[in-house]
Amino acid sequence: NAGVMQNPRHLVRRRGQEARLRCSPMKGHSHVYWYRQLPEEGLKFMVYLQKENIIDESGMPKERFSAEFPKEGPSILRIQQVVRGDSAAYFCASSPSASGSEETQYFGPGTRLLVL
């Protein structure tokens, strides 16, 4: 049973380019969460999605960042016009149902974004 898959594992972009990060949740999971981990810091929640719906995007920067989880295919975190401060590890997690803390979220290996 494959776990949460993220690709690419490493992504290098120049300032001003777009970054697209993909996340395939575990089989049977319809809830996806994105977190960002800046160097030497803990993980920060960005956005929570169900199929075709954004449930909570309170942690998402207001500009340049967007996320989707279409009916078919992986969840996508999109960062437009990247800046150096976007360099971080981006982790995706999934759960079979709505999860606060009482249900485990399963994390992927992360995508490490480096902006030159």
Place this chain on the structure above:
Amino acid sequence: LAKTTQPISMDSYEGQEVNITCSHNNIATNDYITWYQQFPSQGPRFIIQGYKTKVKNEVASLFIPADRKSSTLSLPRVSLSDTAVYYCLVGSIYNQGGKLIFGQGTELSVKP
């Protein structure tokens, strides 16, 4: 939202028992206590979760006193491979929706 406080770092030696205590004075009635482990360059991994008293699984034990204002993760006989950052999380879907709120974590270093 309940805030957690845990030591920034701890050192241990192989074979020892390690106890990491987390303070969460403002824990709410609906909140659960969950611990995650994160190795370098990997995503966090669930270790254990509890609501009150003691919980035990094949990896760790979790001790929660009656007032639930703190909790202690106990790792028996640690090995070098237990070197990681350990996060204590407190919350529930009722109080925070779907998000997990991570603090700084405790960086555990196990030495030979």
